[in-house]
Amino acid sequence: xxxxxxxxxxxxxxxxxxxxxxxxxxxxxxxxxxxxxxxxxxxxxxxxxxxxxxxxxxxxxxxxxxxxxxxxxxxxxxxxxxxxxxxxx
Amino acid sequence: xxxxxxxxxxxxxxxxxxxxxxxxxxxxxxxxxxxxxxxxxxxxxxxxxxxxxxxxxxxxxxxxxxxxxxxxxxxxxxxxxxxxxxxxxxxxxxxxxxxxxxxxxxxxxxxxxxxxxxxxxxxxxxxxxxxxxxxxxxxxxxxxxxxxxxxxxxxxxxxxxxxxxxxxxxxxxxxxxxxxxxxxxxxxxxxxxxxxxxxxxxxxxxxxxxxxxxxxxxxxxxxxxxxxxxxxxxxxxxxxxxxxxxxxxxxxxxxxxxxxxxxxxx
Numbered sequence: 001x002x003x004x005x006x007x008x009x010x011x012x013x014x015x016x017x018x019x020x021x022x023x024x025x026x027x028x029x030x031x032x033x034x035x036x037x038x039x040x041x042x043x044x045x046x047x048x049x050x051x052x053x054x055x056x057x058x059x060x061x062x063x064x065x066x067x068x069x070x071x072x073x074x075x076x077x078x079x080x081x082x083x084x085x086x087x088x089x
Numbered sequence: 090x091x092x093x094x095x096x097x098x099x100x101x102x103x104x105x106x107x108x109x110x111x112x113x114x115x116x117x118x119x120x121x122x123x124x125x126x127x128x129x130x131x132x133x134x135x136x137x138x139x140x141x142x143x144x145x146x147x148x149x150x151x152x153x154x155x156x157x158x159x160x161x162x163x164x165x166x167x168x169x170x171x172x173x174x175x176x177x178x179x180x181x182x183x184x185x186x187x188x189x190x191x192x193x194x195x196x197x198x199x200x201x202x203x204x205x206x207x208x209x210x211x212x213x214x215x216x217x218x219x220x221x222x223x224x225x226x227x228x229x230x231x232x233x234x235x236x237x238x239x240x241x242x243x244x245x246x247x248x249x250x251x252x253x254x255x256x257x258x259x260x261x262x263x264x265x266x267x268x269x270x271x272x273x274x275x276x277x278x279x280x281x282x283x284x285x286x287x288x289x290x291x292x293x294x295x296x297x298x299x300x301x302x303x304x305x306x307x308x309x310x311x312x313x314x315x316x317x318x319x320x321x322x323x324x325x326x327x328x329x330x331x332x333x334x335x336x337x338x339x340x341x342x343x344x345x346x347x348x349x350x351x352x353x354x355x
Contacts, residue, residue: 019328039229040269041327 001079007072013048014068017041027069049075055082102303105160112156117213120149124216136242142221143199143244150194157191161303165192169310173197174277177240178313181267182281183260183341184249189283192306193247200245203232203266205253226252232266237274246270250337258347260338268333272325277313280337284309284346309344 007027015022018035031037037045046057049071057078065071124142132138157163180200182193190202206227208214222244224235236246248270250263271278286305316323319336323329 017327018331036331038265040233040265040330043230044327 001076003072003076006075006079007068009052010049010068010071010075013045013052017044017048025068027067027072029068030066031068031071032066045071053079055079101160102162105157105162109153109157109160109162112153114213116149116153117211117217120145121213121216124220128216128220138220139201139222139244140199142217143201146217146221147194147198150191154191154195157188163188163192164303164305165195165308166305167192167196167308167310170196172310172312173245173279174313177243177276178245179236179240179267179271179274179276179278180245180247180281181250181278181337182247182308183283183345184251184254185283185285186254186306189285189306189308190247192308193281196308197245197247200247201239202247203236203249226266229266229269233269233273236266236270240270240274240276250334260341260345263334263338263341265330265334267337268330269325271314271316271333272323272329275316277315278333278337279313280311280340280344282309282311282341282344283307311340311344314340 011022011025014020014025014035025035029035031042031045035041042062043059046059046062050057053075055078057075061074061078062071065074123145127138127142154163154165158165180193180197182189184190194200194202201222201224202218203224203226204218206225209218209223209225211218222239224232224239224246226232236248239246248267250267251261252264253261255261267278270276284307314333314337316333320329320332323333
């Protein structure tokens, strides 16, 4: 899975979560400043991403994410690590 | 009013406020000590201990309020006390002055507050706050879960959704904790609108920045908010929490009376 595909899915989740127009968000959109996230929103985001990817996502790993692109990068690393693990087995 | 009378008036209020700080500090230390001593008594019912400390806090704040009233520093009024539900509830209030919590805790016989982490470790209030079951607002998720647990045990929660004291002429943007708690617990939000007639002990104010006359403080308790009336389909999700918080903010903005505060006394 490439980063564009992940970005699309993350945007899907955020559009659902906040009930906003997709046009309002971009990769550089700041979660806390632009989208007024609070800590519970961040947890809701993680839960929905976990559901979408059927993958446990550590809240600590996403804690440092400030923008949507940061979330995408973090997910990309996570999924790549999983793929490498599967190949190694 | 003559200048001399005004000076005497100012000195009375400044001295009374200064003494109030001393009493508050000493009272806090005494309560902390008392709580530590009570903690030494073996007790297999921690909930009962919490309730006892909540009662002690209530009566201590009533005594402190009595001092403020006798020295004519504050004249408190409360409207709508009969609207408090018989079950637990989330008491949501604006926070115009440091003194409003005195009046609120003197009014509510049994309630706990959501407080800043530094209060939980304060030498004046920390032991009391921890033993009474007060909840730190340090971590959002833990805060919601802890509040829901307390509500389920029957304990009302006091929350200042602005997170700190209000600005002199406007409310701060509400945080969404109260909404999250209401959506998760199904307990009612009771909005209490506080209005003061003169500024005193606002954020970053010194104790001697006092108004030239006694201050009146009104705690106006409104009907509990019914979630179904505000939200089409209330759920524990981001959209509902945002809508409910926005409703609360608009409600308070339409009710709070700002009595030309912000210029007097400072």
